[in-house]
C-alpha cells in the first residue's frame with residue numbers, strides 16, 4: 001500500500017526476556033481509524049508502545065510516512081507527528097490543565113503548529129475550559145480523558161495512538177469519545193485505536209485487527225468481523241453481541 | 245532568651261545553605277531518579293575553586309559564579325561519561341558516585357592541602373549586625389538568610405511559573421509520557437543537572453566563607469543535604485525548603501541544648517518522621 005501513513009512490518013517486541021509481539025504487520029491509511037481488538041494481556045498496549053518508540057521492536061520495521069522509525073527515540077517519533085493518548089491517561093498531576101495542554105507546545109518539543117491551539121482545543125472540550133486552572137490530578141476520569149486527547153491534539157499530529165480511551169468512563173462519556181474520534185477523522189487525523197469496548201470500536205473503525213497472544217488472528221472491515229462468529233467467540237468473547 | 249533567638253537565627257542561616265545544596269539534588273533526583281552521592285564533593289570542589297578565585301581576583305561575586313561554573317563542567321562530564329552508564333541501577337549509582345566523590349576529594353587534597361581554609365568574604369559582609377534587643381550577630385550569616393530566600397524565590401518562580409519549569413514538573417510526574425510528548429528528557433536533564441551542579445558549587449563558596457573548607461567537609465555536608473531531601477520528600481522543591489529549615493533548626497538547638505547528643509536531636513525526630521511518612525513531608529509515591 002504505497003499511500004500508507006503507518007506501516008508495521010513483521011515486528012517482534014519483547015519486555016526483557018518476555019516475548020510479546022510475535023510478528024505483527026499492519027497498514028493504516030491517512031485519515032482513517034484502525035482499531036485493535038483483543039482480550040486482556042494479548043499485546044495491544046505493546047503494539048502502541050512499539051509504534052511510539054517506548055518499547056521498540058527487536059525485529060521488523062515500522063514506517064511512518066515512508067520513513068523508518070528504527071532507532072528513533074520516542075521524542076523524535078512524537079515530533080514526526082505521532083501523538084499518544086496512553087492507557088490510564090497519564091495526566092501530569094503536578095501541572096494545571098492549561099500546563100498539561102501547553103506541554104507539547106514547549107520549544108523543547110519543536111511544535112509544528114496547525115489548527116489545534118489552546119483556544120480551539122478548549123472549544124472542542126468546554127469541560128476543560130471550566131477547569132483550566134485546576135491541577136490535572138483533581139479532574140474526574142472523564143475530564144482526564146478529554147485532557148489526554150486535548151494534550152495529544154495540541155501537537156497537531158498526523159496520527160493519534162489511543163489506548164483504551166473509553167476505559168472506566170460512564171456511557172455518556174463513551175459516546176462523547178466516539179464523537180471525538182469521528183470528528184478527528186473528519187479533520188484528517190488518523191487514529192490507531194485500542195479498545196475493549198467492542199461496540200465502540202465497531203462503530204468508529206474503518207478497519208479492524210484482532211490480536212491474540214501477540215499475533216493478529218483477524219483483519220478486515222468491521223462488517224467482516226461481525227460476520228465471523230468463530231473469531232468473536234474465541235478471541236473476543238462477544239458471540240452474539242449486538243453490533244451497531 | 246537571647247540565646248534561643250541566636251540559635252534560631254543560626255538554624256535559619258544554616259538552613260539557607262542547606263537549601264542551596266539540597267534543592268538541586270532533589271530536583272535532579274526527581275527528574276531522573278539518579279542518586280548522586282558526589283554532591284557533597286561538588287560542594288567542596290566549588291568552594292575551593294571559589295577560594296582560589298577570591299584570592300586571585302578579590303571578588304566574592306566572581307568566586308561564587310566561578311565556583312558554580314566549574315562544578316557545572318565537572319558535573320556534566322561525570323553525568324555524561326559515568327553516571328549515564330549505570331542506567332536505572334541505583335546501587336551502581338551510589339557506589340560509582342561515592343567513588344567519584346573520593347577521587348574529587350583526593351584531587352582537592354593534593355591541590356589545596358589539608359588545612360581548614362576560609363573563603364574571603366567581602367568587607368561589607370564582615371563584622372556584626374546589631375539586631376533588636378542588642379543582639380550581635382555575624383553580618384555574613386545574617387545576609388546568607390536573605391540570599392537563601394532570594395535563591396529559593398527565584399527557583400520557585402522558575403519551577404512553578406515558567407513553561408520550562410512545567411516541563412520539569414511533568415518529567416518528575418511521568419518521564420516516559422514527557423518523552424512521548426516530543427520532549428527530549430535527556431536534554432532536559434542536562435539542564436536541570438547543570439543547575440543542580442551550579443547550586444552545589446555556589447553553596448561550597450558560600451559555605452566555605454563561614455564553615456571553612458577541609459578534607460571531609462564534603463561528607464559532613466552531604467549527610468545534612470541527604471537528610472533535608474529525605475525529610476522534604478525526593479523531587480519536591482517545597483520539601484527542600486521546609487526540610488532545610490527543620491534540619492537547620494534541629495541542628496542549632498541540638499548543639500546548644502544537648503551538645504553531646506546533637507546528632508541524636510537531629511536524627512531522632514527524623515527517624516520518627518520516617519516511620520509515619522516514609523516518603524517525607526512532600527514526597528509522593530514514584
Ligand SMILES: Nc1ncnc2c1ncn2[C@@H]1O[C@H](COP(=O)(O)OP(=O)(O)OP(=O)(O)O)[C@@H](O)[C@H]1O
Nearest residue numbers: 015018020038039040041042043044045046047087
Ligand atoms: N513492562 C512489562 N514487563 C514485562 N511484561 C509486560 C510488561 N508490560 C506488559 N507485559 C506483558 O506483555 C503482555 C502484553 O501486555 P499488553 O500490556 O500489551 O496487553 P494489553 O493487550 O494491552 O492488555 P490490557 O487489555 O490489559 O491493557 C502481557 O502478558 C503482559 O503481562
Ligand SMILES: [Mg+2]
Nearest residue numbers: 044045046087
Ligand atoms: Mg493495554
